[in-house]
Amino acid sequence: MRIKFQIKNFYFFYNGSPVLKDINLEINAGEILGVIGPAGSGKTTFLRSLNRMNELETDTRTEGTILMDGQNIYGKDVDVVSLRKKIGMVFAMPVPLPMSIYENVVYGPRLSGIKNKAELDHLVEKSLTEAFIWDEVKDRLKLSGLRLSGGQQQRLCLARTLAMRPEVILLDEPSSGLDPISTAKIEDALTLLKKEYTIILVTNNTKQAARVADRTAFFLMGEMVEEGTTSQIFTAPRKKETHDYITGRFG
Amino acid sequence: MRIDPRHTQKAAVAILAGATVLVLLILVFIIVFILEKGLPVVNLQFLTTNPQEMGRSGGIFPTIIGTIILPVVALLIATPLGVFTAVYLSEYTRENTLTRIIRFGTDCLAGIPSIIFGLFGYIFFVITLQMGWSIMAGSLTLAVMVLPTIIRTSEEAVRAVPKVYREVSFSLGASGWQTVRKVILPNALPGIVTGVMLSIGRSIGETAAVIFTAGSSLRIPTSAFDSVRTMAVHFYLLAREGISQENAYGTAATLIIAVLIVNLTAYWIMNRFIARRG
Amino acid sequence: MKLVGEKGVKRILMAVAFSAISALLLITLFIINEGLPFIFKYGIKDFLFASDWNPAQGKFGIFPMIAASLWVTFGAMIIGAPLGVAVALFLSEYAPRPLMKAVKPTIELLAAIPSVVYGFIGVVVLAPFIRSYFGGPGLSLLAGCIILGIMILPTVISISIDSIMAVPRSYREGSLALGATTWQTIHMVTIKASKSGIIASIILGLGRAVGETMAVIMVSGNSVNIPHAATDSVRTLTANIALEMSYATGMHREALFATGVVLFIGIIILNSFASVALRKRTAKR
Numbered sequence: 001m002r003i004k005f006q007i008k009n010f011y012f013f014y015n016g017s018p019v020l021k022d023i024n025l026e027i028n029a030g031e032i033l034g035v036i037g038p039a040g041s042g043k044t045t046f047l048r049s050l051n052r053m054n055e056l057e058t059d060t061r062t063e064g065t066i067l068m069d070g071q072n073i074y075g076k077d078v079d080v081v082s083l084r085k086k087i088g089m090v091f092a093m094p095v096p097l098p099m100s101i102y103e104n105v106v107y108g109p110r111l112s113g114i115k116n117k118a119e120l121d122h123l124v125e126k127s128l129t130e131a132f133i134w135d136e137v138k139d140r141l142k143l144s145g146l147r148l149s150g151g152q153q154q155r156l157c158l159a160r161t162l163a164m165r166p167e168v169i170l171l172d173e174p175s176s177g178l179d180p181i182s183t184a185k186i187e188d189a190l191t192l193l194k195k196e197y198t199i200i201l202v203t204n205n206t207k208q209a210a211r212v213a214d215r216t217a218f219f220l221m222g223e224m225v226e227e228g229t230t231s232q233i234f235t236a237p238r239k240k241e242t243h244d245y246i247t248g249r250f251g
Numbered sequence: 252m253r254i255d256p257r258h259t260q261k262a263a264v265a266i267l268a269g270a271t272v273l274v275l276l277i278l279v280f281i282i283v284f285i286l287e288k289g290l291p292v293v294n295l296q297f298l299t300t301n302p303q304e305m306g307r308s309g310g311i312f313p314t315i316i317g318t319i320i321l322p323v324v325a326l327l328i329a330t331p332l333g334v335f336t337a338v339y340l341s342e343y344t345r346e347n348t349l350t351r352i353i354r355f356g357t358d359c360l361a362g363i364p365s366i367i368f369g370l371f372g373y374i375f376f377v378i379t380l381q382m383g384w385s386i387m388a389g390s391l392t393l394a395v396m397v398l399p400t401i402i403r404t405s406e407e408a409v410r411a412v413p414k415v416y417r418e419v420s421f422s423l424g425a426s427g428w429q430t431v432r433k434v435i436l437p438n439a440l441p442g443i444v445t446g447v448m449l450s451i452g453r454s455i456g457e458t459a460a461v462i463f464t465a466g467s468s469l470r471i472p473t474s475a476f477d478s479v480r481t482m483a484v485h486f487y488l489l490a491r492e493g494i495s496q497e498n499a500y501g502t503a504a505t506l507i508i509a510v511l512i513v514n515l516t517a518y519w520i521m522n523r524f525i526a527r528r529g
Numbered sequence: 530m531k532l533v534g535e536k537g538v539k540r541i542l543m544a545v546a547f548s549a550i551s552a553l554l555l556i557t558l559f560i561i562n563e564g565l566p567f568i569f570k571y572g573i574k575d576f577l578f579a580s581d582w583n584p585a586q587g588k589f590g591i592f593p594m595i596a597a598s599l600w601v602t603f604g605a606m607i608i609g610a611p612l613g614v615a616v617a618l619f620l621s622e623y624a625p626r627p628l629m630k631a632v633k634p635t636i637e638l639l640a641a642i643p644s645v646v647y648g649f650i651g652v653v654v655l656a657p658f659i660r661s662y663f664g665g666p667g668l669s670l671l672a673g674c675i676i677l678g679i680m681i682l683p684t685v686i687s688i689s690i691d692s693i694m695a696v697p698r699s700y701r702e703g704s705l706a707l708g709a710t711t712w713q714t715i716h717m718v719t720i721k722a723s724k725s726g727i728i729a730s731i732i733l734g735l736g737r738a739v740g741e742t743m744a745v746i747m748v749s750g751n752s753v754n755i756p757h758a759a760t761d762s763v764r765t766l767t768a769n770i771a772l773e774m775s776y777a778t779g780m781h782r783e784a785l786f787a788t789g790v791v792l793f794i795g796i797i798i799l800n801s802f803a804s805v806a807l808r809k810r811t812a813k814r
Contacts, residue, residue: 053422058345085424095415098438107433108423157419164423260712264623270615271624274686275632277679278639281650332549339546343539353550359800360553362733364740366767367789370774371556374563374782395552402549428538449641456643459742459771487645487743490652503646510641518634 004029004168004198005050010064012045012054019045021222023064032190032199034213034230036206038250041219043202047170050200051087052080068168085112088161092173094153096145096160101128101137104145104156108164123163131159132189151182158189168198176204187212206246210234218242282507289504292497298505302469306485307495311502313471317479318509320386320472321465322454325393330447332394333401338431340402341409354406360399368396369460377464384478389465396460397450404449408442409435441521448517452510458483482506560793564786571780576787582753584773589784591791593755597670597763598739600756601749604674605681605738610731612678613685617727620686621693622715633690640683648747651676656748665760668750673763676744681734688733692726693719729806736799739792742767766792 005027012020020042027033035043048054049066052073065072073083085108097104105124106114114120124141128134133155137143145156154174161169171190175183190199190212203209209216210230217227218241226233226242237243244250300310344350372392382388412435420430436443458481466478467488482502489499568576571589579590616636620629651672660667696719704714720727750762751772764772770785777785 051422053418056418056421081424081426084422089422091415091419091422093415095413095419097416097419097434107420108425111423111425111429111433160423256710256713260710263712263715264619267615267619267623270612271619274612274616274636274682278636278682281642281647281679282639284650284654285646332545332552335542336546336549339542343542355800355804356550356553356557358804359797360556362736362740362796362800364742364767364792364796366740366742366771367560367792368556370770370785370789371559373774374786375559395556398549399553426535428535452641456641456645458643458645459767463774483643483645486643486649487747490645490649491747499649503649506643507646510643511638514638514641 001028001031003027004068006065006067006070008065008067010049010066011062012042012049013061013063014045014054014057015059019222020049023224025217025224025227027198027200028215029198030194030196031214032194032201032212034209034216035200035202035219036204036209036216036245037219038245039204040221042222043219044172046219046224047089047172047200047202050168050170051084051089053084053089055080085164086166087168087170088164088166090154090157090161090169090171090174092176094150094157094177096148096153096156098144098146100142101145101148101156102141104160105163108160112164127159127163128156130162130189130193131155132185133159149182151178151185154178154182155186155189158186162193166197168200169193171199171201173203174201175208183208206234218245220245285500285503285507289500289502289507292501293504297501301471302485302498305494306469306489306498308498311482311485311498311505313469314480314482314485314502315505316471317465317481318455318483318506320479321389321393321461321481322451324386324390325397325454326447326451328390328394329398329401329450333398334405334443337402337405337409338436341406342427342431342435354403357399357402361403364459365396365457366459368392369463371395372460372464383476384464384466384468385476386465386472386479387475389461389479392460392464393454393457396457397454400450400453401443401446404446405439405443408439408446411442412438444520445517448513448520452513452517455481455510455513456483456506457481458487462487482509557793560786560789563783564788564790567780567783567787568790571784571787576784577791580755582769584777584781584784587780589780589787591766591769591784591788593753594764594766594769594788595791596755597749598765598767600670601673601677601745601763601765602735602738604670604759605677606731606735608674608678609681609685609734609738613682613730613734614689614727616682617686617689617693618715618720621690622711622719629690633687636683637687640687644680644741644744645747647676647680648744651744651748659760663760665758666750666762668748668762669760670749670756670763671759673745673749673765674759676748677738677741680741680744681738684734684737685730688730689723689727692723692730695726696722725806729803732799732803732806736796736803739795739799740767742771746771 003026007023007025010020010023011018023046035046037043045054054060062074066074097107102124105127106120109120109123125134128137133152136152145153148156175186193199201213213230215227216230216233218225218233220241226237226239233242234246237246297310298315299312301312303309340350340353369392372388376382376388376391377384416434417430420434461481462484467480467484468478469480472479483506486499486502486506489495489502575590577595578592580592581588581590582593620632655672655675656667659669659672663671700718700722701714704718745765746768749765749768751764751768752762753764754761756763766788770788774785
C-alpha cells in the first residue's frame with residue numbers, strides 16, 4: 001500500500017485555542033479512510049486541514065507537518081491554489097453553484113485552462129457517470145443545478161470535484177441530509193472510486209463508516225484516539241472511548 | 252369600562268384601512284394631476300424641437316439630451332469605482348474598525364442633502380477647477396453624489412452571496428479574483444444593478460445639485476464643457492419664473508414618465524435575474 | 530493568460546477603493562474647511578443663535594433657518610410617521626399578500642418622483658387651499674410640513690413593512706393561539722418586535738426631510754423669520770443655501786458653507802440614531 005498522507009504531530013489553533021492536538025496518522029492511497037467521532041471532536045477541522053481550507057478563516061495557526069507524497073503541504077513555497085486542484089472536497093450541504101449542471105461541472109476545469117469544448121464535454125460525461133448521476137441528467141445538462149433534488153445535487157457536487165481529476169477526495173458528512181437511496185448511491189460511487197483515488201470520509205453515522213471505509217479513525221475532543229482497519233475498530237476497539245462511542249454510549 | 256376587543260379590532264381596521272386609502276389617493280392624485288395636465292402637451296414635436304423664448308413655446312429637446320447625458324456619464328464614473336470598492340472592502344479586507352468607519356461614513360454621505368453636493372460641485376469643479384457650468388462639472392458632482400449609495404448597495408449585494416459558494420469555488424482551486432469574477436459578481440449582480448438604476452432615477456430628478464454645476468443653457472451641447480439643462484431644472488425654472496404653465500406641465504409629465512420607466516426597468520431586471528438563478 | 534497576477538489584482542482593487550474613499554473624504558474635508566473657520570471667526574453663538582441674517586450688513590445669524598428646518602422636519606414627522614406606519618401595518622397584517630406585493634413596489638416607485646414635482650403640486654394645489662382655509666400667504670410652514678410628510682411616506686412605509694414582515698410567525702401565532710384578536714396581537718406583540726426597524730424607517734425619512742431643498746423652496750415662502758404660526762412663511766437651512774449660493778461671495782459664501790457644516794453634523798447625528806436602532810433590530814434575532 002502506498003502512503004499518500006503522513007500527518008505528524010499536527011496541531012491546529014483557532015483564536016489561540018487548540019482545536020486539533022498532536023495528530024499522528026498515515027493515510028494510504030487507493031483506500032477509504034472513515035473519520036468518526038461526536039460533534040465538536042475536530043473531524044471537520046482535520047479534513048479541512050488537508051486542503052488548507054481552514055486558512056479562509058481569520059486567526060488560525062498550525063504546528064507540525066502534513067506530508068502529501070512526501071512534501072509538506074504547509075511548506076513555505078507551496079502554492080495553495082494548485083494544492084486544492086489536486087484535492088477535491090464535497091461539503092455537508094449540497095451546494096451546487098447557481099449555474100447549469102454543465103457549468104457546475106466544468107467550472108473547475110475551465111479555471112485550470114481547459115477550453116476545448118470536446119474535452120470539456122467528455123469530462124462532463126465521465127464525471128457525471130462516475131458520480132452515478134449521468135443517466136438522470138444527460139438530457140438536461142442546461143438545467144440549473146439548483147433544480148435537482150437534494151441527493152442529485154450532492155452527486156452533482158461529487159461529479160464537480162471529480163471533473164478536476166484530483167488525487168484525493170475529501171467528503172464532509174456528505175449524506176447527512178439525504179434519504180437512504182441517495183446515500184446508497186453515493187456510497188456505491190465511493191466504493192468504485194477508491195481504486196483511483198485516496199478518499200477521506202468524515203461521517204457522524206458510524207454504520208456508514210462500517211459499510212464503506214477500509215480504515216477508520218476515531219476522533220474525540222481534538223485528539224485522534226484510535227485508528228485501524230474498520231473491522232478491527234468495530235469488533236475489537238483497543239480504547240474504552242472508542243468502544244463507548246461505537247456502542248452508542250455517547251455522541 | 253372595558254371595550255370588547257372585537258370592537259377595538261373593528262375600529263383599528265377601519266382606521267388603518269382608511270390611512271392606506273388616503274395615502275394611495277394622495278400618491279395617485281399627484282401622478283394623475285401632472286399627467287392629466289401634462290400629457291396633452293407632450294407630443295413628438297414637443298420632444299424633438301428646441302425651446303423658443305426661453306421655453307415659453309417650442310419643445311424641450313435639449314433638456315432631454317441633458318437629462319440623458321448627465322446621469323449616464325455620472326454612472327459610468329461611479330459604478331466601476333463603487334462596485335470595485337465594495338468588492339475590495341468585502342472580499343479582500345478583514346472586518347475591523349477602519350472598515351466600520353468607512354461604512355458609517357458612506358452611510359452618512361448617502362444621506363447628505365444634494366444641495367451640499369451642489370455647493371461642493373460649484374465651488375470645486377465649476378470655480379476652482381475652472382470647468383465652468385458644464386457637463387463635466389455636473390456629471391462629476393452627480394457621480395460623487397451617488398457613489399456612496401452604489402458602494403453601499405453593492406457591498407450589501409456582495410455580502411449577501413452565501414459564504415459556501417466562496418468555499419466551493421476555492422476548494423475547486425480557484426483564486427480570489429476568479430471567485431469574484433465567476434461566482435460572486437454574477438450573484439450580486441441583481442442587487443448591484445438595482446442600486447445603479449435607483450441612482451439613475453435619483454439623478455434624473457435631481458435639481459439642486461445640477462443647476463449649480465451644469466448650469467441651465469438651452470443650447471444643445473457640443474462638448475463636455477458646455478453647459479446643459481435637464482428636464483428637472485427646466486421644469487423648475489418654468490414653474491418658478493411663471494414662464495409657461497403649459498410647458499411646465501408637459502415637462503413634468505415627461506420627467507415623471509422617464510423616472511417611472513427607469514425604475515420599472517430596474518424591477519424588471521431584478522426579477523429576470525432572480526428567475527434565471529433558479 | 531495572466532496579465533496581472535492575483536497580487537496585482539488585489540493592488541488594483543485597493544487603489545480603486547482608495548480613490549473612491551478619498552473622493553468622499555475630499556468632499557467632507559472641503560466643506561469643513563470652507564465652513565468651519567467661519568464659525569469660529571464669526572462666533573458660534575452669534576451664528577447659531579442670532580436671528581439677524583442680513584448678509585449685506587455682514588450679519589449671519591441662522592437661528593430662524595434652524596428653527597424653520599426643525600419645525601418643518603417635526604411637522605413632516607407628525608404627518609408622515611403615523612400615516613406611514615398605519616399603512617405599513619395595514620399592508621402587512623391585514624391586506625392579502627398579493628395586494629401587498631402589488632402595492633409596495635408602487636409606493637416605492639413614488640419615492641422616485643422628483644422633489645420639484647412635489648413642490649409644484651404644493652404650489653398649485655396645496656398653497657391656495659391653505660390660503661383660503663387657514664389664512665396667511667399659503668406658501669408656508671404648514672405647506673412645507675404637509676408636502677414633506679407626503680414625501681417621506683414611501684421611505685417609512687417601505688422599511689416598516691420590511692421590519693414588520695421580519696417578525697417571526699411564531700410570535701403572532703403564539704398570541705392568536707391565546708385568543709387575542711389580530712389588532713391586539715399587532716399592538717401588543719408585532720409592533721414591539723418590529724419597533725426598532727420602524728423607528729429606523731422614521732429616522733431615515735426625517736433624514737430625507739431635513740435634506741430636502743427644492744420642494745421646500747417652492748412651498749415654504751422663504752422669509753427669514755422665526756415662525757409663530759403654521760401659516761407663516763419660513764426658510765430652511767437648505768433653502769437658504771440654494772437661494773443665495775449663486776451670488777454669495779466672501780464671508781457670505783463662507784457662511785453658506787458653514788450652514789452646510791451644520792446640516793452635515795445634523796445628518797451624522799440622525800444617522801447614528803438610525804444605526805443604533807437598526808443594530809438593535811438585527812441583534813434581537
